[in-house]
Amino acid sequence: MARLLHGQHLIISGGLGDIGRAVTLLLAAQGAAVTLSDLRSQAEAEPHVAALRAQHVAARYDQVDVSDAEAVQRWVNAVADGPLGAPSLVVPNAAVVTVQPVLELSLDRWSRELSINLTGAFALAQAAAHRLVQMRRSGRIVFIGSWAGHRPHQSLAAYCVAKAGLRMLMRQLALELADHDILVNEVAPGYVDAGLSGQLFARNHGARDRSIAQVPVHRLSEAADVAREVLHFCDPATRYHTGAVSLMDGGLSLLSGAKP
Numbered sequence: 001m002a003r004l005l006h007g008q009h010l011i012i013s014g015g016l017g018d019i020g021r022a023v024t025l026l027l028a029a030q031g032a033a034v035t036l037s038d039l040r041s042q043a044e045a046e047p048h049v050a051a052l053r054a055q056h057v058a059a060r061y062d063q064v065d066v067s068d069a070e071a072v073q074r075w076v077n078a079v080a081d082g083p084l085g086a087p088s089l090v091v092p093n094a095a096v097v098t099v100q101p102v103l104e105l106s107l108d109r110w111s112r113e114l115s116i117n118l119t120g121a122f123a124l125a126q127a128a129a130h131r132l133v134q135m136r137r138s139g140r141i142v143f144i145g146s147w148a149g150h151r152p153h154q155s156l157a158a159y160c161v162a163k164a165g166l167r168m169l170m171r172q173l174a175l176e177l178a179d180h181d182i183l184v185n186e187v188a189p190g191y192v193d194a195g196l197s198g199q200l201f202a203r204n205h206g207a208r209d210r211s212i213a214q215v216p217v218h219r220l221s222e223a224a225d226v227a228r229e230v231l232h233f234c235d236p237a238t239r240y241h242t243g244a245v246s247l248m249d250g251g252l253s254l255l256s257g258a259k260p
Protein backbone atom coordinates (compact mmCIF):
# COMPACT_ATOMS: atom_id res chain seq x y z
CA MET A 1 0.00 0.00 0.00
CA ALA A 2 1.34 3.46 -0.91
CA ARG A 3 2.45 5.38 2.12
CA LEU A 4 1.41 9.02 2.53
CA LEU A 5 4.94 10.44 2.90
CA HIS A 6 6.85 8.17 0.52
CA GLY A 7 9.76 10.15 -0.98
CA GLN A 8 9.71 12.78 1.81
CA HIS A 9 12.52 13.43 4.25
CA LEU A 10 11.82 14.67 7.77
CA ILE A 11 14.35 16.64 9.84
CA ILE A 12 13.48 17.19 13.50
CA SER A 13 15.29 18.57 16.55
CA GLY A 14 14.69 17.16 20.01
CA GLY A 15 13.87 13.92 18.24
CA LEU A 16 14.58 11.70 21.26
CA GLY A 17 12.06 13.47 23.48
CA ASP A 18 8.56 12.10 24.01
CA ILE A 19 6.85 14.15 21.29
CA GLY A 20 9.91 13.87 19.02
CA ARG A 21 9.85 10.09 19.19
CA ALA A 22 6.10 9.96 18.53
CA VAL A 23 6.44 12.28 15.51
CA THR A 24 9.38 10.39 14.03
CA LEU A 25 7.69 6.99 14.45
CA LEU A 26 4.42 8.16 12.91
CA LEU A 27 6.02 9.89 9.94
CA ALA A 28 8.39 6.95 9.37
CA ALA A 29 5.38 4.61 9.41
CA GLN A 30 4.03 6.80 6.60
CA GLY A 31 7.21 6.29 4.60
CA ALA A 32 9.28 9.42 5.36
CA ALA A 33 13.04 9.07 5.76
CA VAL A 34 14.00 10.56 9.14
CA THR A 35 16.91 12.70 10.30
CA LEU A 36 16.77 13.55 13.98
CA SER A 37 19.02 15.32 16.43
CA ASP A 38 19.15 15.67 20.18
CA LEU A 39 21.66 16.18 22.99
CA ARG A 40 22.32 12.51 23.63
CA SER A 41 25.11 10.35 22.20
CA GLN A 42 24.87 8.21 19.09
CA ALA A 43 24.84 5.09 21.27
CA GLU A 44 21.95 6.37 23.37
CA ALA A 45 19.99 7.18 20.21
CA GLU A 46 20.57 3.77 18.64
CA PRO A 47 17.47 1.92 19.96
CA HIS A 48 15.19 4.62 18.59
CA VAL A 49 17.04 4.77 15.27
CA ALA A 50 16.62 0.98 15.02
CA ALA A 51 12.88 1.34 15.69
CA LEU A 52 12.66 3.83 12.83
CA ARG A 53 14.59 1.59 10.45
CA ALA A 54 12.19 -1.21 11.36
CA GLN A 55 9.61 0.86 9.44
CA HIS A 56 11.73 0.28 6.31
CA VAL A 57 12.88 3.89 6.05
CA ALA A 58 16.33 5.44 6.20
CA ALA A 59 17.12 7.04 9.56
CA ARG A 60 20.02 9.23 10.65
CA TYR A 61 20.86 10.60 14.10
CA ASP A 62 23.20 13.50 14.92
CA GLN A 63 24.12 14.96 18.30
CA VAL A 64 23.37 18.69 17.93
CA ASP A 65 22.81 21.33 20.61
CA VAL A 66 20.29 23.69 18.99
CA SER A 67 21.39 26.57 21.23
CA ASP A 68 24.43 26.71 18.92
CA ALA A 69 22.77 28.21 15.81
CA GLU A 70 25.88 27.75 13.68
CA ALA A 71 26.03 24.06 14.61
CA VAL A 72 22.40 23.76 13.51
CA GLN A 73 23.23 25.36 10.14
CA ARG A 74 26.22 23.02 9.70
CA TRP A 75 24.00 20.05 10.57
CA VAL A 76 21.31 20.96 8.05
CA ASN A 77 23.90 21.49 5.30
CA ALA A 78 25.69 18.22 6.06
CA VAL A 79 22.36 16.36 5.97
CA ALA A 80 21.28 18.03 2.72
CA ASP A 81 24.63 17.16 1.10
CA GLY A 82 24.33 13.56 2.32
CA PRO A 83 22.60 10.53 0.79
CA LEU A 84 19.11 11.48 2.04
CA GLY A 85 19.27 14.91 0.37
CA ALA A 86 17.59 18.11 1.48
CA PRO A 87 14.80 17.58 4.02
CA SER A 88 11.32 18.43 2.73
CA LEU A 89 9.57 18.22 6.13
CA VAL A 90 11.03 20.35 8.92
CA VAL A 91 9.96 20.13 12.57
CA PRO A 92 11.73 22.42 15.06
CA ASN A 93 10.75 20.63 18.26
CA ALA A 94 13.56 20.84 20.85
CA ALA A 95 12.67 22.86 23.93
CA VAL A 96 13.29 23.23 27.63
CA VAL A 97 11.24 24.87 30.34
CA THR A 98 12.31 26.80 33.42
CA VAL A 99 9.80 27.21 36.20
CA GLN A 100 10.82 30.30 38.13
CA PRO A 101 9.12 33.55 39.17
CA VAL A 102 10.11 36.28 36.75
CA LEU A 103 11.82 38.30 39.51
CA GLU A 104 14.20 35.41 40.16
CA LEU A 105 14.92 34.50 36.54
CA SER A 106 18.60 35.03 35.78
CA LEU A 107 19.69 36.64 32.53
CA ASP A 108 21.68 33.49 31.74
CA ARG A 109 18.66 31.23 32.15
CA TRP A 110 16.48 33.59 30.09
CA SER A 111 19.05 33.74 27.27
CA ARG A 112 19.63 29.98 27.29
CA GLU A 113 15.91 29.20 27.05
CA LEU A 114 15.37 31.65 24.19
CA SER A 115 18.45 30.33 22.39
CA ILE A 116 17.01 26.78 22.47
CA ASN A 117 13.26 27.34 22.13
CA LEU A 118 13.28 30.28 19.71
CA THR A 119 16.65 30.92 18.05
CA GLY A 120 17.34 27.19 17.67
CA ALA A 121 13.98 26.76 15.93
CA PHE A 122 14.72 29.75 13.69
CA ALA A 123 18.16 28.38 12.73
CA LEU A 124 16.73 24.99 11.75
CA ALA A 125 13.79 26.41 9.80
CA GLN A 126 15.87 29.03 8.00
CA ALA A 127 18.72 26.69 7.04
CA ALA A 128 16.31 24.02 5.76
CA ALA A 129 14.25 26.60 3.85
CA HIS A 130 17.43 27.94 2.22
CA ARG A 131 18.21 24.53 0.76
CA LEU A 132 14.66 23.99 -0.49
CA VAL A 133 14.59 27.41 -2.16
CA GLN A 134 17.99 26.84 -3.78
CA MET A 135 16.69 23.57 -5.23
CA ARG A 136 13.27 25.03 -6.17
CA ARG A 137 11.55 22.36 -4.11
CA SER A 138 8.37 22.68 -2.07
CA GLY A 139 8.26 21.72 1.58
CA ARG A 140 6.54 21.94 4.94
CA ILE A 141 7.70 23.45 8.21
CA VAL A 142 5.74 22.53 11.34
CA PHE A 143 6.73 24.28 14.55
CA ILE A 144 5.88 22.69 17.86
CA GLY A 145 4.50 25.67 19.74
CA SER A 146 2.23 25.75 22.75
CA TRP A 147 -0.90 27.37 24.13
CA ALA A 148 1.70 29.18 26.30
CA GLY A 149 2.39 31.23 23.15
CA HIS A 150 -0.84 33.21 23.61
CA ARG A 151 -1.51 32.97 27.34
CA PRO A 152 0.89 33.96 30.17
CA HIS A 153 1.55 31.37 32.87
CA GLN A 154 2.83 31.85 36.41
CA SER A 155 6.60 31.35 36.63
CA LEU A 156 7.05 30.44 32.95
CA ALA A 157 8.18 33.79 31.54
CA ALA A 158 10.99 32.62 29.25
CA TYR A 159 8.97 29.69 27.91
CA CYS A 160 5.86 31.81 27.18
CA VAL A 161 7.90 34.56 25.51
CA ALA A 162 9.80 32.02 23.39
CA LYS A 163 6.57 30.32 22.27
CA ALA A 164 4.95 33.70 21.51
CA GLY A 165 8.00 34.58 19.41
CA LEU A 166 7.80 31.22 17.70
CA ARG A 167 4.20 31.96 16.70
CA MET A 168 5.22 35.19 14.98
CA LEU A 169 8.25 33.51 13.43
CA MET A 170 5.91 30.86 12.01
CA ARG A 171 3.62 33.54 10.53
CA GLN A 172 6.53 35.52 9.17
CA LEU A 173 8.03 32.47 7.46
CA ALA A 174 4.59 31.45 6.16
CA LEU A 175 4.29 34.83 4.45
CA GLU A 176 7.82 34.98 3.10
CA LEU A 177 8.03 31.37 1.92
CA ALA A 178 4.59 31.11 0.32
CA ASP A 179 6.02 32.09 -3.08
CA HIS A 180 8.34 29.08 -2.82
CA ASP A 181 5.49 26.70 -1.99
CA ILE A 182 6.88 26.06 1.47
CA LEU A 183 3.90 25.87 3.83
CA VAL A 184 4.55 26.83 7.45
CA ASN A 185 2.27 25.97 10.36
CA GLU A 186 2.27 25.36 14.11
CA VAL A 187 0.89 22.65 16.36
CA ALA A 188 0.09 24.18 19.76
CA PRO A 189 -0.56 21.58 22.47
CA GLY A 190 -1.93 22.27 25.94
CA TYR A 191 -1.13 19.70 28.64
CA VAL A 192 0.44 16.55 27.23
CA ASP A 193 0.79 13.51 29.52
CA ALA A 194 4.44 13.22 28.48
CA GLY A 195 7.56 15.28 27.83
CA LEU A 196 7.87 18.67 29.51
CA SER A 197 4.45 18.57 31.23
CA GLY A 198 5.03 14.95 32.19
CA GLN A 199 8.33 15.94 33.86
CA LEU A 200 6.56 18.76 35.76
CA PHE A 201 3.81 16.36 36.86
CA ALA A 202 6.42 13.89 38.11
CA ARG A 203 8.08 16.59 40.24
CA ASN A 204 4.90 18.10 41.71
CA HIS A 205 2.58 15.81 43.61
CA GLY A 206 -1.04 16.38 42.60
CA ALA A 207 -0.21 18.58 39.59
CA ARG A 208 -1.40 16.02 37.06
CA ASP A 209 -4.80 15.63 38.76
CA ARG A 210 -5.15 19.39 39.11
CA SER A 211 -4.42 19.82 35.41
CA ILE A 212 -6.97 17.21 34.41
CA ALA A 213 -9.56 18.95 36.57
CA GLN A 214 -8.70 22.29 34.94
CA VAL A 215 -9.04 21.17 31.32
CA PRO A 216 -12.61 21.54 30.00
CA VAL A 217 -12.51 18.07 28.38
CA HIS A 218 -11.11 16.62 31.67
CA ARG A 219 -8.29 14.67 30.11
CA LEU A 220 -4.72 15.18 28.97
CA SER A 221 -3.46 14.68 25.46
CA GLU A 222 -0.81 12.12 24.48
CA ALA A 223 2.39 12.59 22.48
CA ALA A 224 0.72 10.53 19.73
CA ASP A 225 -2.07 13.14 19.48
CA VAL A 226 0.55 15.82 18.78
CA ALA A 227 2.22 13.57 16.20
CA ARG A 228 -1.08 13.14 14.36
CA GLU A 229 -1.44 16.91 14.04
CA VAL A 230 2.10 17.16 12.67
CA LEU A 231 1.24 14.46 10.15
CA HIS A 232 -1.85 16.42 9.14
CA PHE A 233 0.29 19.47 8.27
CA CYS A 234 2.80 17.25 6.40
CA ASP A 235 0.13 15.37 4.43
CA PRO A 236 0.43 16.33 0.74
CA ALA A 237 -3.38 16.61 0.70
CA THR A 238 -3.21 19.46 3.27
CA ARG A 239 -2.22 21.97 0.64
CA TYR A 240 -4.01 25.15 1.61
CA HIS A 241 -2.91 25.68 5.23
CA THR A 242 -0.11 28.11 5.86
CA GLY A 243 0.34 30.45 8.82
CA ALA A 244 -2.16 28.29 10.72
CA VAL A 245 -2.13 27.19 14.35
CA SER A 246 -3.60 23.84 15.28
CA LEU A 247 -4.53 24.55 18.88
CA MET A 248 -5.04 21.28 20.74
CA ASP A 249 -5.51 22.28 24.38
CA GLY A 250 -8.74 20.51 25.30
CA GLY A 251 -10.45 23.89 25.63
CA LEU A 252 -8.00 25.52 28.09
CA SER A 253 -7.77 28.71 26.05
CA LEU A 254 -11.56 29.07 26.16
CA LEU A 255 -11.37 29.54 29.93
CA SER A 256 -8.89 32.41 29.78
CA GLY A 257 -10.34 34.06 26.69
CA ALA A 258 -6.83 33.95 25.19
CA LYS A 259 -6.70 33.41 21.44
CA PRO A 260 -3.93 31.98 19.29
Ligand SMILES: NC(=O)c1ccc[n+]([C@@H]2O[C@H](COP(=O)([O-])OP(=O)(O)OC[C@H]3O[C@@H](n4cnc5c(N)ncnc54)[C@H](O)[C@@H]3O)[C@@H](O)[C@H]2O)c1
Pocket residue numbers: 013014015016017018019020037038039040064065066067092093094095096116144145146147188189190191192193194195196197198
Ligand atom coordinates in the same frame (compact mmCIF):
# COMPACT_ATOMS: atom_id res chain seq x y z
N1 LIG B 1 4.77 18.11 26.93
C1 LIG B 1 3.91 19.10 26.86
O1 LIG B 1 2.97 19.19 27.64
C2 LIG B 1 4.03 20.15 25.79
C3 LIG B 1 3.01 21.09 25.66
C4 LIG B 1 3.10 22.07 24.70
C5 LIG B 1 4.20 22.09 23.86
N2 LIG B 1 5.20 21.17 24.01
C6 LIG B 1 6.33 21.26 23.11
O2 LIG B 1 6.63 20.00 22.57
C7 LIG B 1 8.01 19.97 22.15
C8 LIG B 1 8.67 18.68 22.59
O3 LIG B 1 8.74 18.64 24.01
P1 LIG B 1 8.39 17.34 24.87
O4 LIG B 1 7.21 17.66 25.66
O5 LIG B 1 8.42 16.12 24.02
O6 LIG B 1 9.62 17.35 25.90
P2 LIG B 1 10.90 16.38 25.99
O7 LIG B 1 11.71 16.93 27.10
O8 LIG B 1 10.46 14.96 26.08
O9 LIG B 1 11.60 16.61 24.59
C9 LIG B 1 12.38 17.74 24.32
C10 LIG B 1 13.68 17.25 23.67
O10 LIG B 1 14.48 18.38 23.34
C11 LIG B 1 15.80 18.06 23.65
N3 LIG B 1 16.60 19.27 23.89
C12 LIG B 1 16.56 20.10 24.95
N4 LIG B 1 17.50 21.05 24.84
C13 LIG B 1 18.13 20.83 23.66
C14 LIG B 1 19.18 21.47 23.00
N5 LIG B 1 19.80 22.54 23.53
N6 LIG B 1 19.58 20.97 21.80
C15 LIG B 1 18.97 19.89 21.26
N7 LIG B 1 17.97 19.23 21.86
C16 LIG B 1 17.55 19.70 23.05
C17 LIG B 1 15.73 17.21 24.91
O11 LIG B 1 16.92 16.44 25.09
C18 LIG B 1 14.50 16.38 24.64
O12 LIG B 1 14.83 15.13 24.04
C19 LIG B 1 8.64 21.24 22.75
O13 LIG B 1 8.75 22.22 21.74
C20 LIG B 1 7.64 21.67 23.78
O14 LIG B 1 7.69 23.05 24.06
C21 LIG B 1 5.14 20.20 24.94
